[in-house]
Amino acid sequence: MKSDLDRLMKTRNLDAILVTGPAQHNPAMVYLTGGRHMTSADLIKPCGGDPLLYYNPMERDEAAATGLRTKNLAEYGFEDLLKQAEGDTVKALALRYQKMLTEQSITSGRMAIYGKIDVGAGYAVFSALRELMPDLEIVGETARDSMLLEAMATKDESEIEHMRQMGKITTTVVGNVADFLTSHQAKNGFLVDRTGEALKIGDVKRRINLWLAMEGAENPEGVIFAIGRDAGVPHSSGNADDLLRLGHTIIFDIFPCEAGGGYHYDFTRTWCLGFAPEQAQALYEDVFEVYHQIMAELEVGALFKDYQKRACELFEARGHPTIKEDATLQEGYVHSLGHGLGLHVHERPWSGSTATQDDVLHPGAVVTIEPGLYYPDKGMGCRLEDTVWVNLDGKIEVLADFPMDLVLPVGHGNH
C-alpha cells in the first residue's frame, strides 16, 4: 500500500525515488499524483519525506490539484541548460535532474526510477545523470522485483472502492452484451438481427466500447471477443468480420480502466450461443471445476505460484497437457492462473514464470483467478476469470458477481 512506501524504501536501501512521464496512463505517476491532465512531469520523493512534483507552467493548475508540493520546471531555464550542455539535449536534461536532486540534497546513495516514457530517452538521460552524479546509484527494477510494484501489490480500502466501482461497470457492460446477444435470433446456425442481417464480432465490440464510455470507463487495450479457433488462442482479440455461429465457444475477456488510466478490472466469461456441443460442455466443466477448486483453496499468506502448480495438477488429473511440462505449449492449460491487477492490467503478485517467493497473497492483494483450456485445432477454448481481493481481514472476496453460465439462449426465427 501507499502507506508502506517509506518502509519498503528503507528495506531496499533506497534514499529516493524519481517518477517521470505523464500523469495519465502512467501507473507510477498516477499512483503518486492521483492522476491529472499533465503531459509530462517529474516527481522526486526522498525516503521519509514528502514528494515534490515538478510541472510545466501551462499545467500549473493540474499540478496544484494534486495537493502535492510543486515546483515550476520553467525555473530551471532549459535554454540556459542547453547552452551549458553545448546543445546536447540529453545532457541538458541530465543537468536539470542534477539541479533538482542537489536542491533536495539527494547527491549520494541509491535512487530508483519509475515511469512509462520512451526507453531510448530514459536510457540516455539517466546514463548521463550517472556520469554527472557518480555517487548516486540509479536503480532500475523490473516488473518482477520493483519496489513500487511491491507497494502497489496490496490495496487499501480507498483503492478497492475504485476497483469495486470498475467491477460494477464491467459486469454491467457484460450484462448489456449478454442481453444484446440473446435479443437476437438464430438463422442457419448464426445470430441475425431483426432484418435477418448476420451479426459480426465488430458490431459487438463497437457496442462494448460505447457502453464502457457511457459508464465513464476507458478501454485502452481493447477487448477480447473471440470465437471458435480464435477462442483457442488466449490473446487472440477476435476478428471483427467473424460471424456469431451458434454452439461455438466465445471467450469474452474485458479489462477496462477508469478514464485517464486509473484502476482496472479484469473479467472473462465463456459463452456458447444457443447450445453447447458435448466437447465444449466438457471443456467448460473442467475449467469451472478447477476455478472453484482453486477458489476454495485460496488462503491469505500463501504463495500465489503454488496455486499455479495446483491448477496444473488439477488440469493434468483431468487429462489436459499443461504449461508445467512445456513452456512453448499451445494446447491445454497454457498460461498462468492469474496476476495482480490495479493501475496496471498486469502487476504483482505474479503466479506464473515471473513469480518469486515474494509474490504472496498478502491482505490487500487483488488478483485475477483465470484458469483456461485451449484447443485451437478443435476450434475451441474456455476461460473463466474473476478479480478477487484478499481483504484486510484475510478473506477472499470476488469484487463483482456475475453468473458463469456457458450457454446463452437465443430465440429461433426461421431456423
Place this chain on the structure above:
Amino acid sequence: MKSDLDRLMKTRNLDAILVTGPAQHNPAMVYLTGGRHMTSADLIKPCGGDPLLYYNPMERDEAAATGLRTKNLAEYGFEDLLKQAEGDTVKALALRYQKMLTEQSITSGRMAIYGKIDVGAGYAVFSALRELMPDLEIVGETARDSMLLEAMATKDESEIEHMRQMGKITTTVVGNVADFLTSHQAKNGFLVDRTGEALKIGDVKRRINLWLAMEGAENPEGVIFAIGRDAGVPHSSGNADDLLRLGHTIIFDIFPCEAGGGYHYDFTRTWCLGFAPEQAQALYEDVFEVYHQIMAELEVGALFKDYQKRACELFEARGHPTIKEDATLQEGYVHSLGHGLGLHVHERPWSGSTATQDDVLHPGAVVTIEPGLYYPDKGMGCRLEDTVWVNLDGKIEVLADFPMDLVLPVGHGNH
C-alpha cells in the same frame, strides 16, 4: 516517412533499431507493426533489412497478423536464462537480447532503442546489455533528435487517410457538442436544460467521450473544456462541477486517437455562449487575425520555429506580452505555435523551445497551428487550432474544416 527509415538510419550511422513494449498506445511499436493486441513484444530491424518481431506465444495470432517475420520468445527459455543469470531478472533479459541480436549478427556498431516502457526496467536492462556487448553502442535519443521521430515527422498518403478520418470524427463530435449546447436555454446567465437544471462541464465531457466512442475513437488523454479563468491556463482541463456561464470564454481542445492508440487529431475552438463581451471579442479577434496571418505565410521548406517568432511579433504588435521575452510568462501568448502530430499527440516538427534547425515544414509534415492568448486574472483565454498537412505537392491543407465563430447562440427561456 516509413520509407525513409533505412536512409535515416544510414545518415545517423545506425546499424539497427530495437523497439520494445506493447503494440498499442506505444507509437514506435504501432508505427512498425501497424498496431495489434500485443501486451509486450520486441522488434529488431537491421539497417537495410526487414524487421523481426518477437512475440509471446499467447499472442502468436496477433503477431502473425502484422505480416512481419516473427519469432516466438518462448524459444529462448526464460527459466534457463534466469538460471544462467543466477536469478537476476535484469541480466536474464539482457542475455535474451544478446541472443536475439547475435542471431541477427548485430554484435557491433550502433543500435538505437525505442518504445514506451517503464524507464527503470529499460535503464537497467539496456545498461546490462551494454556490459554484455561492449562493442555494440546503445543509442538513446530524445524527442528533440530522435531518428524515428524524424521518420514519423512526414506522413505518406495512407497515414494522412487515417488522420483525415480522425479529423472528420473530431469535427463531427465538436459539432455534436455545439448542437448540444445551443439546444439548451439560458437562465440567470447560465445554461440550463429543459427542466431548468444547470448544465455542468462534467455533463459535456461525458457526452464527448460517448460521441467519440460511437465514432470508434479513443480519448486517452482526456479533453480540455475549460471556462473563464480556467480557459486562461492553457492546459487546465476544466472543472467537472463548473457551470456554463454565458459570455465567458470556453476553450474546447480535443485530441482523440484511433482505437488502440493510433493516429491523432488535434483541434481547438473558443466559444462564448449567448454573447461575447467586448474584451473577449477583442481577444478572439487578435487570435483569429494571427491565426490567419500565420496560415497565409506558411511555406513548405520553412523552419517551423520561424513562425513561432512571427507569432510573437504579431502578438506583440497587438500589445500582448509573449513567451519570447520571458519563458515563465503566464499572461499573453505563453506557448508555442504548434507541434507535429501523428501517433503521438505531440511530435516533430517542433516550433517551440525544443525546435532545432531540422524542424522543417517538409512535404508530408502534419502540424497544429494553435495561437492563443491567456489572461487568467481577467478570467479569460482564447485558442484557435487546426491540424494542417504540408501535402506532397508542398501545399498547406487543413485536414478538417469547421467554423471558427466565437459566439454560440442560445435560446432564452425564462431569462
